[in-house]
Amino acid sequence: MHKLLVLIAFSLPVSAMAQDDFCQSIEVIDNSVSIPVSIGGNDYRALLNTTNIAATMSNALAEELDLEVKTHPRRRLRSDVEGSLPVRYVEKVDLNFLGSVIPAEEMVVIEGSDAFVSLSLRMFDGFIIQVDFSESKLCFYPRDAVDLREFENVDVDSDPETGNPVVRIGINEDVTTWVVLSFGYRGGVLVDGSIASLLDLYSEEDELQESDENLFSSTINSLEFGPYNLENVPIEFPKPGVRDNIETEQPIRTGTRISRNRGSNGRIGVDVLKNFTLTFDLERERMHIIAK
Numbered sequence: 001m002h003k004l005l006v007l008i009a010f011s012l013p014v015s016a017m018a019q020d021d022f023c024q025s026i027e028v029i030d031n032s033v034s035i036p037v038s039i040g041g042n043d044y045r046a047l048l049n050t051t052n053i054a055a056t057m058s059n060a061l062a063e064e065l066d067l068e069v070k071t072h073p074r075r076r077l078r079s080d081v082e083g084s085l086p087v088r089y090v091e092k093v094d095l096n097f098l099g100s101v102i103p104a105e106e107m108v109v110i111e112g113s114d115a116f117v118s119l120s121l122r123m124f125d126g127f128i129i130q131v132d133f134s135e136s137k138l139c140f141y142p143r144d145a146v147d148l149r150e151f152e153n154v155d156v157d158s159d160p161e162t163g164n165p166v167v168r169i170g171i172n173e174d175v176t177t178w179v180v181l182s183f184g185y186r187g188g189v190l191v192d193g194s195i196a197s198l199l200d201l202y203s204e205e206d207e208l209q210e211s212d213e214n215l216f217s218s219t220i221n222s223l224e225f226g227p228y229n230l231e232n233v234p235i236e237f238p239k240p241g242v243r244d245n246i247e248t249e250q251p252i253r254t255g256t257r258i259s260r261n262r263g264s265n266g267r268i269g270v271d272v273l274k275n276f277t278l279t280f281d282l283e284r285e286r287m288h289i290i291a292k
Helices: 015-017 059-064 193-198
Strands: 003-006 023-025 027-029 031-037 041-047 055-058 070-077 082-096 100-110 117-120 127-133 139-141 156-158 163-170 175-181 187-193 217-223 228-238 266-268 274-283 285-292
Touching: 003 175, 023 031, 031 117, 059 100, 059 266, 070 156, 070 187, 163 187, 175 187, 175 193, 193 228
Parallel strands: 041 117, 055 100, 175 266, 187 228
Antiparallel strands: 003 228, 023 139, 027 031, 031 041, 031 082, 055 117, 070 082, 082 100, 127 139, 127 274, 156 163, 163 175, 163 217, 187 266, 217 228, 274 285
16 A cells, blocks of 8 residues: 655645546456447446557457458557567457547457457547546546646656556656656556666565566566655566566656756656546646545
């Protein structure tokens, strides 16, 4: 359980303007965030993420829906495991969610033995989005509902290679870096080998826990996220010699000015994000958080 050390925040006016017509209940199970979606008359839970791929489904779901899977001749999809793979996709899928039918001209197909679908919040770049974990709801607002330039309290950017949203965090009052804001990552914080070395996380390798065959896990004393500090936050990092597929730039110690568009050094996931109500405009790179 994370403990909030510093509570420096204020109420955001948009939260008081919530209307049921613009909100959808979310479900958080095992640090996965999902909303109900219907495809072809069948009901599913769509996992939420923030990648630049709008919608994906598993090949198992494509088979279940009897959809033809095609391979794009030029486009490729980066994989954490296999590096780069040809993009596989299905065409013209009607997604029924948020009270509307939203046609997807293409949905990327990824490997998976279970029938699942994943949707990116980047589909709604024209709106201000609020994820309220305390009320278990996802809300959308027009940009004139609130001026996030006035209320933003988190540094947000976009990864120059992937376009994924990145935020600036501080770790153990010593290291400041950029990590991907990832609703698809269930853990607390994931960092690459360079940041793990800078934090001296490998110093007691024999006592580290294994997350899987490629990752170690440990706990950091403090995490600075916007105006908040959390303590005892779980962190994962690659084992020595493991290719981590995380874009790495020169890590920067706290106090040094960080230039924009440097790339990301990891991810911040749902195990941290669920402590907050998050309001953001990903397209314009603005964000406000408030502790639950």
